[in-house]
Amino acid sequence: MSEKRHFIAIWFFIGSLLVVYGVLIFGAGIYELFYPGKSQVAMSYLHAEIWWGLLLVVIGGIYVSRFRPGKR
Amino acid sequence: MSFPIVLCFLESSPKRLMAMGPIDLLIVILYFGLVLGIGFYMKKFSTTGEDFFLAGRELTAWIAGLSFISANLGSLEMMGYAAGTYENGILVGHAYWIAAIPAILFLALVMLPFYYICKTHSVPGYVKLRYGEPTRALSAISFAVMTVLMSGINMYAMAVIMKVILGWNIHFSIWVSSMTVAIYVASGGLRSAIFNEVLQFFLIWLGCLLIPIVGLLETGGWDGMVARIAANFPGQDFTHMWRSTGTYDNPMGVHWVGIVFGWGLAISFGYWCTDFLIIQRVMTAKDLRSAKVGTVIGAFFKMMVPLIVILPGLLGRAVLPFELVSEPVAQQTGAHSYNEVLPLMLVRYCGPGLLGLGVTALIAGFMSGMAGNVSAFATVWTYDIYQPLFRKQATDAHYVRMGRWCTLLGVFVSIGTAYLVMSFRSIIDYAQVVFVFFIVPMFGTVVLGMLWKRTTPAAGFWGLLAGILASFFLWLWVRLDPSAVRFVALSANAKLGMADNIYRAMWSLIVNVVVTVVVTLFTKPKPAHELKGLVYGLTEIPSEGHFPLFKRPITWAAAVAIGFVVLNIIFW
Numbered sequence: 001m002s003e004k005r006h007f008i009a010i011w012f013f014i015g016s017l018l019v020v021y022g023v024l025i026f027g028a029g030i031y032e033l034f035y036p037g038k039s040q041v042a043m044s045y046l047h048a049e050i051w052w053g054l055l056l057v058v059i060g061g062i063y064v065s066r067f068r069p070g071k072r
Numbered sequence: 073m074s075f076p077i078v079l080c081f082l083e084s085s086p087k088r089l090m091a092m093g094p095i096d097l098l099i100v101i102l103y104f105g106l107v108l109g110i111g112f113y114m115k116k117f118s119t120t121g122e123d124f125f126l127a128g129r130e131l132t133a134w135i136a137g138l139s140f141i142s143a144n145l146g147s148l149e150m151m152g153y154a155a156g157t158y159e160n161g162i163l164v165g166h167a168y169w170i171a172a173i174p175a176i177l178f179l180a181l182v183m184l185p186f187y188y189i190c191k192t193h194s195v196p197g198y199v200k201l202r203y204g205e206p207t208r209a210l211s212a213i214s215f216a217v218m219t220v221l222m223s224g225i226n227m228y229a230m231a232v233i234m235k236v237i238l239g240w241n242i243h244f245s246i247w248v249s250s251m252t253v254a255i256y257v258a259s260g261g262l263r264s265a266i267f268n269e270v271l272q273f274f275l276i277w278l279g280c281l282l283i284p285i286v287g288l289l290e291t292g293g294w295d296g297m298v299a300r301i302a303a304n305f306p307g308q309d310f311t312h313m314w315r316s317t318g319t320y321d322n323p324m325g326v327h328w329v330g331i332v333f334g335w336g337l338a339i340s341f342g343y344w345c346t347d348f349l350i351i352q353r354v355m356t357a358k359d360l361r362s363a364k365v366g367t368v369i370g371a372f373f374k375m376m377v378p379l380i381v382i383l384p385g386l387l388g389r390a391v392l393p394f395e396l397v398s399e400p401v402a403q404q405t406g407a408h409s410y411n412e413v414l415p416l417m418l419v420r421y422c423g424p425g426l427l428g429l430g431v432t433a434l435i436a437g438f439m440s441g442m443a444g445n446v447s448a449f450a451t452v453w454t455y456d457i458y459q460p461l462f463r464k465q466a467t468d469a470h471y472v473r474m475g476r477w478c479t480l481l482g483v484f485v486s487i488g489t490a491y492l493v494m495s496f497r498s499i500i501d502y503a504q505v506v507f508v509f510f511i512v513p514m515f516g517t518v519v520l521g522m523l524w525k526r527t528t529p530a531a532g533f534w535g536l537l538a539g540i541l542a543s544f545f546l547w548l549w550v551r552l553d554p555s556a557v558r559f560v561a562l563s564a565n566a567k568l569g570m571a572d573n574i575y576r577a578m579w580s581l582i583v584n585v586v587v588t589v590v591v592t593l594f595t596k597p598k599p600a601h602e603l604k605g606l607v608y609g610l611t612e613i614p615s616e617g618h619f620p621l622f623k624r625p626i627t628w629a630a631a632v633a634i635g636f637v638v639l640n641i642i643f644w
Binding site for chain 1: 095098099102103106110113117135267270271274275278282286289290391419420421422423424425426428429
């Protein structure tokens, strides 16, 4: 991306969205852990929402930290 | 391969595959909010023609490369190829390997330097410089027609997906999604489209990657999946790429000659090397090396796409407790069709939140495909049709305004053309029909122009026209007399649809090349000084020898090529 026109990097937008998505999905996974729904998905014992949500937070966090506005 | 969508199915389908909860809906809404926000944010940076149509030619290799591959990764492609895999097995994976990787690497290393060095804004722009105005007009008009038709197909596919999966109203899906694309592309131009495509790339991967991961855990890995498929469907080979292609007796009814020369050469090189929708993305890179590296990055991720498209289709064969059927049978019996395999797998493994992410991935796929079409259409219309044919001398601001209006026009025309899709037996076959008409002959014309300085302007025009007409007449012949497929596809055992498209592409390219060569031999070539920067041997291509090995495009292209060979051997 251009330095001369000072865009906010697209990576920052992507990181932000992934962090928000990660938090929402992780939260949904924790809720399901304690209050399991009636219709369980296959392999539900893996609790994919929890670790996939965490993965999104980590990936998103790296991008937010690395490309946040104002950081050189 | 089939992805048949007919009106009665759309209007009467009583079922829906999944119900989204509040978290899922929130995830989808946040996505729409962000893409619109990026569009509005980018508007202030898109004031000149160079900004609006070529994103200022200042993007990095990663952004150009991810956008390059994302523009190709539409929802139609994901749903259609997953369905095709369930129906025909891993043979469909050729679309991602033999029918993609060699062509993308050829684009990166051989053709891209000419596109980039001549500083043209489009592929028809290159054709104008190389062959003159008549050939440019023919290629630009055919490209514009193809683009809005393809955009309509993509739009219709998305609306059907939303209807079948979520029970959403089809008009609601079409209008909300297409207006969102129209707003963010018209506001921020190509830069906005590209930035959103990079975002969509992440969402598509992160939304779909969980399916193969959990699926392979369920089946006990690849070997476990293959064993389950063999047990569920004995006597059929769904898991080998080449083993069954020595004859036409395989699920797709295609011989390896058709796969290699029709699909891997004619269709693939036509699409990847001359379809401006795709090439526009890498032409925005800040320099030639970045453009080449970006293209190679795209090749790498293209090679990986079977993980999120082909593997879910195969896993469907292994784990679903019922057998999917063709669309007509599904309509009669109420069973699930092949086309539903990807959403069915999504529902199988994804609980609250993850479901919203998966649906967002499908919507993102649609929007990236459509944004690619309308942004390329706006450029070709403005610079290759409107400027030379209607208004040669106007200000830069005028052409930017035209580009913005044209984006909106492209979306509205796409909505209209979406309804054309309904009369065809298969939406992907239809896409290939349109595609083979226009894009395959373009490849012959452009590559001969780049690599053979003797090729004349008259030969460029007549070769292109002959290729388009040959393709059209072969299609018409088979449509009027389906038994003619035995001549077009060289075997009475070849199947209509995929097979005749592949062979028609091969004939179209052969006709194009033969006519171009013959006409060249009888007409006068351009003088050498007019071909500088356009033709091999008369163009100075910057050396990359001073870069360290790991920064040279050829290094990474070699790595991708090795990966391509290894994957084909593993899955032989």
